[in-house]
Amino acid sequence: MNGVLEKVRALLGADAVLDPGAAGIAPRIAPPSLDAAALLLGTATAEGWKVRVEGAGTWQTADAPADLALTTRRLDQVEAVEPQDLVATAQAGVGWDRLRQQLAERGVWVALDPPGLAGRTVGSILACATAGPLRQGFGAVRDHLLGLTAITGDGRVVSSGGRVVKNVAGYDLTRLQAGAFGAFGVIARVHLRLRALPRADQTLVLEGPREELSRAADELRESGLGPAALELLSPALARRAGWALAVRCAGSVAQVEAEEATLRAAAGGRFARLGVEESHAFWQRAGEGLAVRPVTLRLGGLPDSTEDLLDLLQHQLGDEWISAAPALGAVRWSGAASADHLRRLRRTLAALEVPLTLERAPWELRRTTGMFGAYREGIGPLVAGLRRTFDPEGTLVVPVAADE
Amino acid sequence: MTGAALDRAESLSRELSRLIGTKHVRGAASERLTYATDGLPTHRRLPGLVVLPGTRDEVIAVIRTLARHEVPFVPRGAGTGLSGGALAASDAVLLVLTRLNRILEIDPTNRRAVVEPGVVNVRLSAAAAPHGLHYAPDPSSQSACTIGGNVAENAGGPHCLKYGMTTQHILALEVVLADGSVVQLGSPGGEPWGPDLVGLFVGSEGNFGVATRITVRLTPTPRAVRTLLADFTSLRSAGEAVSAVIASGVVPAALEMMDRSCINAVEDSVYAAGYPRDAAAVLLAELDGAVSAAVDADARAVAALLTERGARSVRTAADPAERERLWQGRKKAFGAMGRLSRDLVVQDAVVPRSALPDVLETISAIARRYRLVVSNVFHAGDGNLHPNISFDATDAELKARVETASAEIMAACIAAGGTITGEHGVGLDKLRYMPLVFDGEALAAMHAVRRVFDPDERVNPGKVVPVHACREWTGAARGRGLPVAGSFSA
Numbered sequence: 002m003n004g005v006l007e008k009v010r011a012l013l014g015a016d017a018v019l020d021p022g023a024a025g026i027a028p029r030i031a032p033p034s035l036d037a038a039a040l041l042l043g044t045a046t047a048e049g050w051k052v053r054v055e056g057a058g059t060w061q062t063a064d065a066p067a068d069l070a071l072t073t074r075r076l077d078q079v080e081a082v083e084p085q086d087l088v089a090t091a092q093a094g095v096g097w098d099r100l101r102q103q104l105a106e107r108g109v110w111v112a113l114d115p116p117g118l119a120g121r122t123v124g125s126i127l128a129c130a131t132a133g134p135l136r137q138g139f140g141a142v143r144d145h146l147l148g149l150t151a152i153t154g155d156g157r158v159v160s161s162g163g164r165v166v167k168n169v170a171g172y173d174l175t176r177l178q179a180g181a182f183g184a185f186g187v188i189a190r191v192h193l194r195l196r197a198l199p200r201a202d203q204t205l206v207l208e209g210p211r212e213e214l215s216r217a218a219d220e221l222r223e224s225g226l227g228p229a230a231l232e233l234l235s236p237a238l239a240r241r242a243g244w245a246l247a248v249r250c251a252g253s254v255a256q257v258e259a260e261e262a263t264l265r266a267a268a269g270g271r272f273a274r275l276g277v278e279e280s281h282a283f284w285q286r287a288g289e290g291l292a293v294r295p296v297t298l299r300l301g302g303l304p305d306s307t308e309d310l311l312d313l314l315q316h317q318l319g320d321e322w323i324s325a326a327p328a329l330g331a332v333r334w335s336g337a338a339s340a341d342h343l344r345r346l347r348r349t350l351a352a353l354e355v356p357l358t359l360e361r362a363p364w365e366l367r368r369t370t371g372m373f374g375a376y377r378e379g380i381g382p383l384v385a386g387l388r389r390t391f392d393p394e395g396t397l398v399v400p401v402a403a404d405e
Numbered sequence: 406m407t408g409a410a411l412d413r414a415e416s417l418s419r420e421l422s423r424l425i426g427t428k429h430v431r432g433a434a435s436e437r438l439t440y441a442t443d444g445l446p447t448h449r450r451l452p453g454l455v456v457l458p459g460t461r462d463e464v465i466a467v468i469r470t471l472a473r474h475e476v477p478f479v480p481r482g483a484g485t486g487l488s489g490g491a492l493a494a495s496d497a498v499l500l501v502l503t504r505l506n507r508i509l510e511i512d513p514t515n516r517r518a519v520v521e522p523g524v525v526n527v528r529l530s531a532a533a534a535p536h537g538l539h540y541a542p543d544p545s546s547q548s549a550c551t552i553g554g555n556v557a558e559n560a561g562g563p564h565c566l567k568y569g570m571t572t573q574h575i576l577a578l579e580v581v582l583a584d585g586s587v588v589q590l591g592s593p594g595g596e597p598w599g600p601d602l603v604g605l606f607v608g609s610e611g612n613f614g615v616a617t618r619i620t621v622r623l624t625p626t627p628r629a630v631r632t633l634l635a636d637f638t639s640l641r642s643a644g645e646a647v648s649a650v651i652a653s654g655v656v657p658a659a660l661e662m663m664d665r666s667c668i669n670a671v672e673d674s675v676y677a678a679g680y681p682r683d684a685a686a687v688l689l690a691e692l693d694g695a696v697s698a699a700v701d702a703d704a705r706a707v708a709a710l711l712t713e714r715g716a717r718s719v720r721t722a723a724d725p726a727e728r729e730r731l732w733q734g735r736k737k738a739f740g741a742m743g744r745l746s747r748d749l750v751v752q753d754a755v756v757p758r759s760a761l762p763d764v765l766e767t768i769s770a771i772a773r774r775y776r777l778v779v780s781n782v783f784h785a786g787d788g789n790l791h792p793n794i795s796f797d798a799t800d801a802e803l804k805a806r807v808e809t810a811s812a813e814i815m816a817a818c819i820a821a822g823g824t825i826t827g828e829h830g831v832g833l834d835k836l837r838y839m840p841l842v843f844d845g846e847a848l849a850a851m852h853a854v855r856r857v858f859d860p861d862e863r864v865n866p867g868k869v870v871p872v873h874a875c876r877e878w879t880g881a882a883r884g885r886g887l888p889v890a891g892s893f894s895a
Contacts, residue, residue, distance in 0.1 A: 085648055086757035086788075108652075130601075143604055144573055159850045163842065165755040167570065167787045167827035169559045169608050170835070170842055171870065172851050176572070176604025180597055197654035225537075225625055225695035253655050255702030256694060263696070301596020303515040330515070330594040356598040373599040379588035384599055386857035390850065401600065 043156025056122030093124025112139035116291035130180025134230035151186035154392025185391035201257035204280035448489030452499035469585030482554030488832025522553020538623035541568035559608030561828030579618035627693035631704035636684035643686035644762035646714035660786030674741035678734025746795035756823035789827035
């Protein structure tokens with residue numbers, strides 16, 4: 002332990018040691034630059050240290066066994082915001098809420114509303130690929146990335162993509178990094194695709210029994226409506242007496258007015274419009290509610306299997322904290338679950354060709370069940386090969402392969 | 406070729422014939438000549454052998470046979486690519502996938518389809534149309550190009566401005582790796598199953614294997630569409646108008662630009678669309694959505710913006726026939742340019758949108774300097790330029806000027822913060838530019854990733870990522886190929 006600290010201090014200076022750690026608690030190191038992070042990881046690989054990576058520490062529990070924790074919280078520069086080109090460059094340790102605020106001041110946004118608590122970093126959101134309800138209208142996390150710089154487990158600085166909205170030069174290593182939980186390196190800097198802030202942004206909510214809301218969601222989907230979010234939330238998450246179907250319309254004034262008119266005509270006119278403050282609080286609480294129970298996971302099925310997936314979750318894990326996009330077949334669940342529960346659920350889901358990704362969990366659960374569980378035939382060796390490519394000595398503690 | 410090598414080549418040819426039928430194994434020079442180029446006339450390679458398997462199982466059997474013989478191979482769709490990516494050298498087998506052209510499933514409820522790689526892009530949209538759906542990526546070659554090729558290149562098209570590139574529409578893939586093993590990437594609903602290997606595969610230009618089954622997202626066909634044609638007296642004001650539209654928050658489905666040279670080529674052709682010949686540039690803007698009144702309002706807002714930014718006139722297509730005509734001119738612009746000269750280099754680069762006016766002027770200056778005819782037709786909303794150079798490839802001196810001018814255009818786009826390809830891929834043509842946009846570490850990482858999928862680098866060798874040799878990055882393939890029947894030095 003002391004040997005690690007001494008070397009780190011010599012390499013990066015005493016200021017880089019955020020917390021010297023204690024018995025059983027790894028020291029927390031905050032490199033002040035990308036070069037410093039690369040130097041640290043290069044040294045860690047040479048020395049055989051294991052490194053746990055974290056952002057602000059608001060999402061994943063800080064319990065993975067390691068010789069040191071590398072936090073990106075001092076990589077906290079918004080390097081560029083270019084509203085005219087709709088591109089921003091941010092370091093990984095920038096808090097999402099701070100980024101959102103800086104962008105809003107320039108009339109732009111990243112159309113993502115990831116779950117999590119205040120302070121959650123850009124890097125955490127990208128590494129875990131946790132898109133929120135806006136994935137309905139604007140796509141997954143990967144669809145908002147133009148390029149990034151990652152630092153490999155052995156300290157190489159690898160950039161991919163670029164700063165333009167269309168780019169097919171070389172392989173898409175940017176997409177590979179999104180959602181890999183840092184298995185292929187520490188995301189250090191990202192180029193994000195921006196959009197002009199919507200001129201109108203309206204949320205409407207329908208409350209009722211889950212099955213009825215699912216039918217309403219189906220009807221809306223058939224109507225050709227293209228809302229920014231179409232999300233089914235459990236009563237606890239929505240803080241309502243019953244389930245809630247929340248529809249967010251965002252875009253030009255004309256577009257939002259037209260969508261709202263369609264919604265008001267649907268479901269017997271029972272959609273209730275939320276005020277600006279109310280709608281902000283509604284979505285924020287829902288996002289926070291998915292970041293405080295011990296485990297958060299996501300399933301990706303087909304739209305017409307959403308009801309079955311919700312039944313399955315209710316039966317096997319309980320359905321208190323759920324947020325689902327029925328038009329996408331995407332379901333996020335949070336609560337308490339054992340390794341046995343997760344394995345059994347994954348077995349059932351595998352037969353349905355539905356992946357279960359563990360987004361947050363105590364280390365022991367992550368270690369024993371893996372972020373992704375068992376791979377399908379032939380995939381394990383590819384993932385292991387990619388791990389060797391980006392982290393040859395297994396310096397980064399990330400349970401993405403069955404043998405880790 | 407030595408006698409022993411010839412024997413082995415002939416034995417391989419016989420073996421492949423037994424697997425897929427003699428008529429689908431083409432060794433005669435005249436037959437192979439058909440496949441010596443793609444849509445880009447500046448590169449030419451005669452494949453050693455051409456095979457056309459008809460089923461997924463035949464593809465697997467062929468690839469396993471090639472793996473056993475350690476022979477490199479190049480997957481190819483319709484051959485409409487514009488980067489020399491689907492060319493095979495004389496020591497390689499060209500694996501043509503156009504016979505795998507079945508649409509296996511259309512699932513309107515879940516808005517997805519499962520297709521074989523040889524399905525022609527526009528055919529998939531036609532098959533989905535009765536369900537009110539379409540396949541959104543629409544490259545200009547969509548009446549000929551295949552979904553497999555689109556996946557390999559991460560193809561774009563005018564409507565990618567709103568709907569995204571091919572990668573945003575691919576949910577899952579069945580892939581045959583170089584060793585003949587078969588893997589399933591992604592999941593039926595599109596959620597990655599583990600790290601996003603679908604995202605990694607799309608746009609890998611065939612280097613990671615052959616997609617034999619492709620699950621795509623289908624998109625609801627918009628119920629309301631408005632198409633506008635605005636004309637400008639300067640390229641600069643047209644470029645600035647593009648930025649103004651994007652900044653307004655309205656997201657057009659497409660925002661395309663054509664310059665005077667292109668306009669006149671179109672107007673001189675059978676695809677004449679009524680573009681004003683004296684304009685410095687025209688912008689084709691399309692708005693779409695589910696509700697007619699909202700699309701009308703957005704179209705009015707865009708028309709007002711274009712006028713404010715200097716459009717001489719803004720015309721709205723009165724009916725579907727006029728819309729079709731306006732689009733036909735745009736989509737067939739490359740064909741129309743064929744009238745200008747014997748050959749055409751269709752270039753592809755991307756710049757930040759705000760750099761469009763300056764870069765367009767730089768390209769004009771380069772054209773003047775090298776005494777070349779450059780016509781611009783491109784996806785302005787994305788900053789995706791297509792400067793097209795008309796020339797005669799039989800004129801060596803002219804060809805050299807085209808090469809130099811192309812390199813200068815690429816350098817100008819990179820200097821403006823852009824990149825060397827937005828939708829056509831690297832292939833052979835852009836290999837030399839890769840070190841200009843990626844450093845050695847990034848190129849080495851790409852190379853290492855490729856070797857995870859294809860350790861011997863036998864699939865589409867020598868493309869996409871230059872290999873570091875003699876302190877220079879080059880496209881030299883590893884010398885692993887065996888001579889095959891009919892192979893010769895092209």
